[in-house]
Amino acid sequence: DELSGPLTMRRQVLLFVLHLCFSSVIGQVSYSIPEEMPKGSFVGDIAQDLGLDVTRLKSGKARIYTGDSAEYIELNKERGVLLVNDRIDREAICAQTEPCALHFQVILENPMEFYSITVEVTDINDNAPIFQRGEMKFRISESAITGAVFLLQQAIDLDVGVNGLQSYLLKPTNNFALRLQNQADGSKMIEMVLQKPLDREQQEYLSLVLTAVDGGEPQLSGTVQIHVNVLDINDNAPVFTQRTYKSTIRENSPSGTQVVVVSASDSDEGSNGKVSYAILNLLDNVSELFEINKETGEVTLVGNTDFEKKRQYQINIQATASLFKIDADNGVLTLTGNVDYEKRRLYEIDVQVSDQGGLSDACKVTVDVTDTNDNPPSINIMSNSNTVSESVKPGTVVTMLNIQDPDSSDNGKVMCVLNENIPFAIKSTTNNFFTVVTESELDRERSSEYNITVTCSDEGVPSLSSSVTLTLQISDVNDNAPVFERSSYEAYIVENNTPGLSVFTVKATDADWNQNARVSYILEDSSVNGVPVSSYVSVSADSGVIHAVRSFDYEQIKDFHFRVKAQDGGSPPLSSNVTVKILIQDQNDNPPQVLYPVQTGGSMVAEMVPRSADVGYLVTKVVAVDVDSGQNAWLSYKLQKATDRALFEVGLQNGEIRTIRQVTDKDAVKQRLTVIVEDNGQPSRSATVVVNVAVADSFPEVLSEFTDFPHDKEYNDNLTFYLVLALAVVSFLFITCLVVIISVKIYRWRQSRVLYQSNLPVIPYYPPRYSDTLGTGTLQHVYNYEVCRTTDSRKSDCKFGRKPYFSDIFAVFLISFGLFIRPGSS
Numbered sequence: 038d039e040l041s042g043p044l045t046m047r048r049q050v051l052l053f054v055l056h057l058c059f060s061s062v063i064g065q066v067s068y069s070i071p072e073e074m075p076k077g078s079f080v081g082d083i084a085q086d087l088g089l090d091v092t093r094l095k096s097g098k099a100r101i102y103t104g105d106s107a108e109y110i111e112l113n114k115e116r117g118v119l120l121v122n123d124r125i126d127r128e129a130i131c132a133q134t135e136p137c138a139l140h141f142q143v144i145l146e147n148p149m150e151f152y153s154i155t156v157e158v159t160d161i162n163d164n165a166p167i168f169q170r171g172e173m174k175f176r177i178s179e180s181a182i183t184g185a186v187f188l189l190q191q192a193i194d195l196d197v198g199v200n201g202l203q204s205y206l207l208k209p210t211n212n213f214a215l216r217l218q219n220q221a222d223g224s225k226m227i228e229m230v231l232q233k234p235l236d237r238e239q240q241e242y243l244s245l246v247l248t249a250v251d252g253g254e255p256q257l258s259g260t261v262q263i264h265v266n267v268l269d270i271n272d273n274a275p276v277f278t279q280r281t282y283k284s285t286i287r288e289n290s291p292s293g294t295q296v297v298v299v300s301a302s303d304s305d306e307g308s309n310g311k312v313s314y315a316i317l318n319l320l321d322n323v324s325e326l327f328e329i330n331k332e333t334g335e336v337t338l339v340g341n342t343d344f345e346k347k348r349q350y351q352i353n354i355q356a357t358a359s360l361f362k363i364d365a366d367n368g369v370l371t372l373t374g375n376v377d378y379e380k381r382r383l384y385e386i387d388v389q390v391s392d393q394g395g396l397s398d399a400c401k402v403t404v405d406v407t408d409t410n411d412n413p414p415s416i417n418i419m420s421n422s423n424t425v426s427e428s429v430k431p432g433t434v435v436t437m438l439n440i441q442d443p444d445s446s447d448n449g450k451v452m453c454v455l456n457e458n459i460p461f462a463i464k465s466t467t468n469n470f471f472t473v474v475t476e477s478e479l480d481r482e483r484s485s486e487y488n489i490t491v492t493c494s495d496e497g498v499p500s501l502s503s504s505v506t507l508t509l510q511i512s513d514v515n516d517n518a519p520v521f522e523r524s525s526y527e528a529y530i531v532e533n534n535t536p537g538l539s540v541f542t543v544k545a546t547d548a549d550w551n552q553n554a555r556v557s558y559i560l561e562d563s564s565v566n567g568v569p570v571s572s573y574v575s576v577s578a579d580s581g582v583i584h585a586v587r588s589f590d591y592e593q594i595k596d597f598h599f600r601v602k603a604q605d606g607g608s609p610p611l612s613s614n615v616t617v618k619i620l621i622q623d624q625n626d627n628p629p630q631v632l633y634p635v636q637t638g639g640s641m642v643a644e645m646v647p648r649s650a651d652v653g654y655l656v657t658k659v660v661a662v663d664v665d666s667g668q669n670a671w672l673s674y675k676l677q678k679a680t681d682r683a684l685f686e687v688g689l690q691n692g693e694i695r696t697i698r699q700v701t702d703k704d705a706v707k708q709r710l711t712v713i714v715e716d717n718g719q720p721s722r723s724a725t726v727v728v729n730v731a732v733a734d735s736f737p738e739v740l741s742e743f744t745d746f747p748h749d750k751e752y753n754d755n756l757t758f759y760l761v762l763a764l765a766v767v768s769f770l771f772i773t774c775l776v777v778i779i780s781v782k783i784y785r786w787r788q789s790r791v792l793y794q795s796n797l798p799v800i801p802y803y804p805p806r807y808s809d810t811l812g813t814g815t816l817q818h819v820y821n822y823e824v825c826r827t828t829d830s831r832k833s834d835c836k837f838g839r840k841p842y843f844s845d846i847f848a849v850f851l852i853s854f855g856l857f858i859r860p861g862s863s
Contacts, residue, residue: 068119069157072127077120080110080156083143084117087152091117097145101154109139110156119154127158128195135160135197162200162253166192168261173247178268179237186216189227192249192259200253208246213265215247229263237267238304271309274396275301282402286338287409288376294338296327297402301334301390308393317387317399326376327404329388336386336402338376376406410448410497415441416505419470424510427481435461436473436507440493448497456490463491473507481511482548515553515607519545521615528583531622532591540574543581543615545603555606556581561614565597574619576601583617591623592664625669625718631726633660643729646708650700656685656730659692661714663722671717677725678711685730687712694728704732 068081084091093099094114101112111122131137139156168190175187194202205227207215212233218226227247235243243265250258277299284297303310313331329336376384384404391397419437442449453463453471462476473489487509494502521543528541547554558581563570575584581601597619604612634644634657644657663670674692679685684704686697694710708730715723 065153065155067155067157069159070121070125071159071161072125073161073163074121074125076123080119080121082118083112083154087143089117089145091115093145097147097150099143099145101141102144103141108141110141110154112143119156125158127160128164130158132195133197160197160200162196162251162255162257164195164200165257166194166202166249166251166259168192168247168249168259170261172262172264174264174266176266176268177231177235178270179235180270181231181235183231183234185231187213187229187231189229189247189263190261191224191227192261194249194251194259196251196253200251202249203252204250206248206250208248212243213245235265235267237269237306238273241267241269241306243267269304269306269309271305271392271394271396273304273310275303275310275312275390275392275398277301277390277398277400280400282400283405284336284402285405285407286376287407289409289411290338290376292339296336296338296404299329299334299336299388299390299400299402301398301400303392303396305392305394310392312390312392315389315391317389327384327386334388334390336404376404382406408445408448410444410495410499410501412443412448413501413503414451414493414495415443416491416493416503417441418505418507421507422509424512425475425479426512426514427479427516428514429475429479431475431477433475434472435475435509436489436491438471438473438491440469440471442495444495444497448495450496451493452496453491453493456488456492459487459489461487461489479511481513481550482517485511485513485550487511513550513553515549515605515609515611517548517553517605518611518613519547519556519603519605520613521545521603523615525615526617527620528617529620529622530585530589532589532624533626534585534588536585536587538585540583540585540619543576543583543601543603543617545581545613545615547605549605549607553605553607557604557606559602559604561600561602563599565599566594570597570599573597574599589621591621591666592627594621595666596620623666623669625665625716625720625722627664627669628722629661629663629672629714629716629724631659631661631714631724633658634726634728636726643731644694645731645733646696646700647734648700648702648704648732649734650696652696652698654696654700656694656696657728659687659694659712659714659726659728661692661724661726663716665716665718669716669718673715673717675713675715676710677713678709680705680708680710684708685710694730700732706732708732 066081066083066086070078070080083089084094091114094112094117099112099114101108101110107123109121109123109125110119112118113120125139127137130139137158137160139158141154141156143152143154144150170190173190177185177187192202192205194200205215205217207213207229212231212235213229214232216228216230218228220226229245243263245263245265246260247263248258248260250256278301279299282297282299286294286296299314301312301314303312314329314334315331316327316329326339327336328339382405384402384406386402386404387399388402389397389399417439419439421437422435425433425435438453440451440453442451451469453465455461455463455473460475460477460479461473463471463473465471471491473491489507489509490504491507492502492504494500522545526541526543530538530540543558545556545558547556557578558576559578560571560574560576565573571586573586573589575586576582577584581603583601598616599619600614600616602612602614604610646654646656659674661672661674663672672692673689674687675689676682676685676687681704684696684698684700685694685708687694687710692712692714694712710728710730711725712728713723713725715721
């Protein structure tokens with residue numbers, strides 16, 4: 038770019054020299070085209086107009102030279118024509134110059150030829166007249182005289198000739214007319230002449246339109262806005278738009294709330310039309326509640342309104358200045374104090390407006406204050422019971438309330454409710470009076486105290502409420518009997534206890550309070566095995582502890598039961614009973630007792646075992662009992678000592694003595710066994726028994742052998758005494774039986790003789806042990822039998838017999854006598 042200028046100049050000089058030296062043909066062609074033709078538009082046939090062949094243009098490398106100006110025209114060597122190369126804007130190329138032409142050269146080489154081409158660009162109406170400024174402003178006093186002249190701005194049109202600016206038009210023409218003045222340079226001066234006086238109060242602003250028109254086809258125009266501001270003179274007084282203004286505000290509105298905007302108009306302007314507002318009320322508190330913007334006339338609230346103090350009254354017109362305030366400049370009336378609907382419902386404010394020229398006007402502002410729900414209900418307790426008995430009936434009044442709400446209408450309607458899940462209700466008796474009553478039965482044991490919350494709400498939107506909590510104590514009545522912890526009791530005590538021992542404790546609770554809940558325990562009268570229960574146990578009246586009065590013996594009494602009564606201290610007292618069962622637990626305080634064989638001081642009783650006895654032969658069975666119970670009575674048998682331990686054994690559980698091998702002839706006839714019987718108690722108790730066993734096949738052998746058993750003197754003396762006694766008894770019984778039998782025989786013989794001698798029919802006599810032949814089915818009158826039982830259940834036997842006779846009795850006597858009398862006894 039820095040070298041483009043010198044290179045272009047050197048190129049032009051070179052071309053000029055070549056033109057002078059080598060040019061052989063010189064020609065010039067002119068064309069005319071309108072501006073704004075599209076690119077590629079045909080300009081002229083350069084080959085034809087210059088008389089050149091198209092091949093010459095190609096071989097001569099024809100080109101266009103424009104110097105340093107833009108190439109608006111291009112050469113088409115194929116066709117030999119000139120075409121538009123770029124947009125051609127006549128106004129941009131030539132401005133107001135006429136005619137407007139483009140000059141360039143066509144250069145060919147070999148030989149070099151040089152042709153000058155001129156293309157004239159003609160104007161088209163493509164530009165409308167325009168004003169340099171978008172608007173024109175004038176300030177003209179309404180006192181201006183007719184004929185005053187005001188110079189206007191001229192318009193510019195870039196087109197030339199007939200397409201250029203031709204004329205002007207001004208609309209509207211109510212107050213002004215348009216006048217054109219020719220200038221020395223051919224231009225025209227445009228003037229606006231006042232032809233009718235101005236009145237600012239009628240029309241403060243005038244808007245005119247100045248239009249410039251050219252002569253082209255189509256005709257184009259341009260406009261400019263003319264603003265005329267009519268300047269005022271003080272020829273009008275301010276006037277309120279309304280004589281009376283009405284407004285409504287809610288009490289307790291926040292400070293700064295707009296009440297109303299008074300408006301006064303002054304047809305003048307500027308200082309002549311500037312007005313200020315003021316409140317004329319001076320004596321009451323209106324100025325403390327309201328103020329007015331002296332410039333805008335806006336009345337606003339600067340305090341609070343309260344509905345509750347007084348419902349309605351009419352304000353003295355001259356006494357409102359202390360409640361309201363008006364701005365002297367803009368006329369805004371505002372509230373400067375507390376507006377209370379209950380104090381005042383209506384405010385009347387006198388407002389004055391004046392301009393700076395001393396002209397003024399007045400109006401009245403009426404402000405209605407409406408109620409808001411700004412007071413919650415007030416709850417006053419007229420009468421209250423702090424305590425009520427649980428026995429009171431439903432519907433009993435416990436509290437009386439007076440509810441006050443100073444608001445009005447729905448804002449003052451009050452509804453009261455109680456908290457949930459309490460047996461109370463609230464009822465409205467008369468206006469503003471409520472009572473709290475019991476709704477259901479009270480139970481101190483379920484709840485001894487109630488916190489009754491009374492909540493009162495009004496019907497305002499939003500609703501306001503207040504509440505108060507009442508504490509009510511429920512006094513007790515004796516309506517609950519003592520209740521034992523269990524439906525029945527069982528207790529265990531070990532026998533041989535110490536008298537006075539604490540067995541266990543019964544416990545009863547009473548849901549009542551204080552004296553009504555004080556429980557005493559009483560042992561009810563009853564008997565155990567014919568003995569009063571008080572001789573067995575006692576109960577503590579205060580604590581319910583049961584003590585054993587005596588020492589218990591499990592073998593005498595195993596359990597007993599009795600009843601305990603729990604009684605409260607109310608009036609009248611209430612009570613309940615419970616059954617107590619005492620179970621005596623056994624101790625191992627009794628040793629086993631041997632029932633068989635019976636032990637005497639010098640027992641000679643022996644069990645006989647034949648020498649042919651097999652292994653397992655049952656010799657005898659030791660039978661013992663233990664009056665204890667449970668494991669204390671579980672007995673076990675052991676062979677402590679024996680003449681021959683290899684011959685006998687004792688069953689551990691059943692006490693059976695059996696042979697454990699075959700008896701031989703070598704075994705001694707006399708066998709002495711000592712068996713110990715033990716229980717399973719802790720500690721264990723035991724008893725011993727001596728069993729004499731004779732190994733022999735005959736009774737005389739046994740008698741001969743057992744005479745040699747050592748006996749002490751005391752044993753022999755006792756045995757002799759018992760044998761003599763037995764002999765005497767048996768002899769007596771024998772003689773008695775003999776006498777009875779003889780007597781019976783004699784009696785029957787005599788009866789038969791009497792019947793025989795009396796010639797009566799003989800009735801056959803059947804012995805008692807036979808049944809008759811008539812088939813009556815009667816059994817014999819006497820059915821005698823003998824039972825032989827051994828300690829071995831496998832060898833017991835039962836034998837039926839006949840009626841004993843004398844010979845039988847005598848045989849028994851001889852056998853018994855022989856068993857008890859030993860040879861050589863005295």
